[in-house]
Amino acid sequence: MPAHEDTDPLRRERAHLAASRAALRAMRADVEALDISDVTANWVNAAVLEHQIGERIKALADHAHTPLFFGRLDYLHAPGAELAEGGEGEPPAGGGEEDQRCYIGRRHVHDADGDPMVVDWRAPVSQPFYRASKKAPMAVALRRRFGYTGGDLTAYEDEHLSDPAEAEKGTASKLLQAEIERPRVGPMRDIVATIQPEQDEIVRAGLAGTVCVQGAPGTGKTAVGLHRVAYLLYAHRERLARTGTLVIGPNRSFLHYIEQVLPALGELEVRQATVGDLVGRVELRGEDTAAAARIKGDARMADVLRRAVRSGVTMPTEPCVVVRGSRRWRIPAYELEELVRELQARDIRYEAARAALPQRIAHAVLVRMEAAGEAPDDRVQDAVARNPAVKAAVKAMWPPVDPAKLVLRLLSDPDFLAEQAEGLLTAEEQKEILWQKPVLGSPMPKARGVRAAKWSAADAVLIDEAADLVERTPSLGHVVLDEAQDLSPMQYRAVGRRCSTGSATVLGDLAQGTTPWATGSWPEALAHLGKPDARIEELTAGFRVPREIIAYASRLLPAIAPGLAEASSVRESPGSLEIRQVAPGDLDAAVLAACGEALAREGSVGLIAADARIPALTEALGGAGIAHLAPGEETSAAVRLTLVPASLAKGLEYDYVVVDEPAAVVDAEPDERTGLRRLYVALTRAVSGLWVIHGAPLPRQLAG
Template sequence: MREDVQSLDIRDVTANWVNAAVLEAQIEERIKALADLSHTPLFFGRLDYLHVVGADQAEGAEGERFYIGRRHVHDADGDPMVVDWRAPVSQPFYRASKKDPHDVGLRRRFGYTAGELTAYEDEHLSDPTEAATTSKLLQAEIERPRVGPMRDIVATIQPEQDEIVRSGLGGTVCVQGGPGTGKTAVGLHRVAYLLYAHRERLARTGTLVIGPNASFLHYIEQVLPALGELEVKQATVESLVTSAAVEVRGTDPAGTAVVKGDARMAEVLRRAIRSHVTLPTEPVVVVRGSRRWRVPAYELEELVRQLLERDMRYGAAHEALPQRIAHAVLVRMEEAGEAPDDRVQDAVARTPAVKAAVKAMWPPVDPAKLVLRLLSDAEFLAAHAEGLLTPEEQGAILWAKPARSVRAAKWSAADAVLIDEAADLVARTHSLGHVVLDEAQDLSPMQYRAVGRRCSTGSATVLGDLAQGTTPWATASWADALRHLGKSDAVVEELTAGFRVPREVIAYASRLLPLISPGLAEVESVRESPGSLSVRRVVDPLALGAAVVAACVESLTHEGSTGLIAADARIPLLAGLLDAAGLPYLSPGEETTAEARLTLVPASLAKGLEYDYVVLDEPAAVVSGEPDERTGLRRLYVALTRAVSGLSVLHATPLPPALRA
């Protein structure tokens, strides 16, 4: 297929050089999409349909055999050799069971090692004498060592995951899933499915994946390309809202960030912007040739009040006001017997008198300057925060040293979100067709609003785990989060079957759930792995570092990746010990290889990452490194649940009470 595209001769098929350039770019993209991926097989399954026509069977599938793969493959005659996993005929590969075989007689799974076909496994779904068994190939795929970036799960998608992946484009889906339930993979595969099912629409409107940090985005960036999707953009919330005029160089104390991230700030900003509107006291006099046309102040005031009542975007109203004044002038011209047209109205709207009147009544507003004034001017803030923020909250967000200009200000990430909100009040933010928001539990209400603006006319996939909320402003419920996102009607799905974390490890970490998220269902791991959990106390605190390094050396004797997770404050100490021991290590986001398999991970960056083996240093330090105990325990819960094959916990300070037994 790739050679066919490469051999295309387009010299005589285009009308001009512009069309030729566009066509050449499209061909290059197609060649890129058809590139071979090392160690990635083209097919991973087979379906043999029965010679019956079922209600849930894909049209034309009766009696046919289909190979299922990551992308569509056809032969020289155009006949399909491999069917895309997203096609309707492929759905039974994920959904069929003994109870509901979807008219499939046989399902075959293929096993690969380093890209080579090494095994296959058959399920005779229509044979009542054959007992249902757990797929060993599926188990082996889940347990395959984690080296390199995140892999797709297209060969191992489970029925409950597939239902979410194939849900329609029209509605927003929120997925609550504990560690190892595959929620991130489900979100990415949902994007791939939607691009398959609604490609033309999403090609026009765009798609976006939003992650918590750059390390996380780097970790997941190869999943969609492996499925043939190359055009999906990635961003963090911070990069999404930071404009060219504002550089984030400062940080806020937790209390300040909480107030700035509160949804009440949206109303403060709206009031502050509307305060720039001034009702007129003087008429507008427009000179046209030898005639003078007068629009009295009371009529101008009525025009301004009408725009205020419509609650339009501030900038749109600023553009509409001169046209409305010009229309009032045209009415007077017509009453005087003239016959003005639209060109005359446009000319009147551009006259100095009308421009001056609009500038006085509805002046332009710069969003960054507005936020700068709110955070610098106590009287201005108090006037627009009255009844919304307490005096203490106003004091918390006021800058101790007001900045002289937008560029001189040390803007924080929370400030950038306020500017983004103000910018949307002035001019509508462009909306995309679909947005995936991962680790959503950590967003503030104002951040949710910022994301919601990017999908106001589209849909979203919201992924997260309330138990892993580690910011002071972490959401308490998905209902609140979805309301701030502007998607209150979203369907909330819960994934409770764990595939990544061994049962022993997730059970140990789940002891913290009653303290951090009461009422949240525990993850039930499908993988039992005796010996996967080790908890050891080092009596001498000075010997803890050496014991941690020794544990890393031990874990590296096994195949796969190792993550050394520690409180952020202990990272420099551990880095020095690793250097002294001659152990090379990576930073989060750097790709693990066969030669470099150890990553030193600050606890604050561990969320969303996974390693075959995890060595956790001093849990008490992870807890005490956060502003409050509950947030610290949530951070610890995240760190405890990053392991796929084994977890070693080493401590000198007593563990939190829930973990001591």
């Protein structure tokens, strides 16, 4: 070390942090100073460029309470090749100590000469920060982790990976553990500083293939999926900028909870939606029975709809006569039928075939014109295709299809449904999904129009399927599907259409499936998604949920997912689990007392209860003067308690959780297995402490 260099490592790192922040401000100032007044050809290009510059300025914002870098790698040799491969700035020119050092952060920062001061965590040179170990150091001499309080760098911790004397030591990182266990208030945060090797392998998987992650509670599967999006946008930005990316979550509360993760990683353009948003072609005003929803979500409905879409195609009985000037050109019915059957055999989209049919008829006319000695060109063929006689023939043989009207007819006309579902649905199944159940000897009520119909969520998926049979749904470059275990086969198909030419990251936990149609296996689900060759990865090591809590919740696994491996946890937290039985009349008071204990500690608090119990608990909290939020509302230092219906708890996370009356959570579901899965979800939302308060006996599966 040069004699003039600061010998206090912490002060030196703080100086680098200050210099890096100054460099980031300079990078942003350079973008803000750009003059685009004379560089575009028209106002449209100017508007596009101005928007791009605005987004770049946003991406270069320096958030005071977000660490600009969280780690450092000291290589045994200068990693010039890796930096060049990463595409962020030029590799170091020299070979000194500074050139063998990389600071790892959420974004790339370079100095005035273009030399990197902070390297993006997604760059290849950053990978050893997550993968290197004392057994496989990956040419890393030292890995340094940094601890922050707010935005101030307050600590560091070193691992000498290439030192033989250190190779046998297995000390865990205290800073890493502190970051994992840090109390959380507000939306979900990124885990970029704490990604584990098995998670990093999934994050950095290539764009071409689909990855399915089976993840037990607390294994970070949602965070892994979001960081995978950020990585793919870094590695394949140009391609994904053209094709687009999408994150699909189970509900709006969940999407609100995760919405800040990608912006914190510098990605501002990723769309988020629910499956309902994707298929939202009609207003939803109705609800299905569990049996009807299960049938409508069955993959057999795709075949029913395929038949229904093509049911209007009829074979001609009359010729098509085209009049041009003084000549009449006659295409006989048998030839028209050949054209129709040829298009049917090709099995292309309905509207594509319908658009091709007039051109086929026009071509048949042109063949006759040429045989008669005429020399028609393409303009003549187009004119013939638009001829009223041809249009009329096409409409009669291949009529237009409105997807919503088609599904309306299917669900309201028993004869039409019976014809299309023959051999696919039983008579009882057909009766179950009809809106108006037929009564023997009574005429069917007249069907309502599309706008007046009381569409259900399952109906909207059917309409989306029909729409895709009519016209192809545009495909995105990459889709992340979270809480995938709850989707029906038809919902999987709806998502699969959005990535038919792209790839997907599928995230879920079979043990947390709480819908009547929850998937039984990932190969089955992936087949419906259209990705049967997807790679399936399993995350079983939990990092957030304490070992005591996950072990307690795992007592339910033999009943809810007997083939699933029991989750483990790297965190041991004695006293994190407390089970209290009280007299039924004292339940509300005991729940309020547990909430008070949780609020006396630092962090967010979730009170999870059966949906039917929410009104009573709302009143009890109000009477006690305890302010609370609904799921999706952002917690703050002032209001840290969220009252969560059990049906909305999936995917959410709180430092402390109070579960109210487990038996009521189970009994609220249509069957015991679904109820136990709902309870499993509720029990695994806590990352620091869990209170289980019950007046009724606990489910027998929890006894032990």
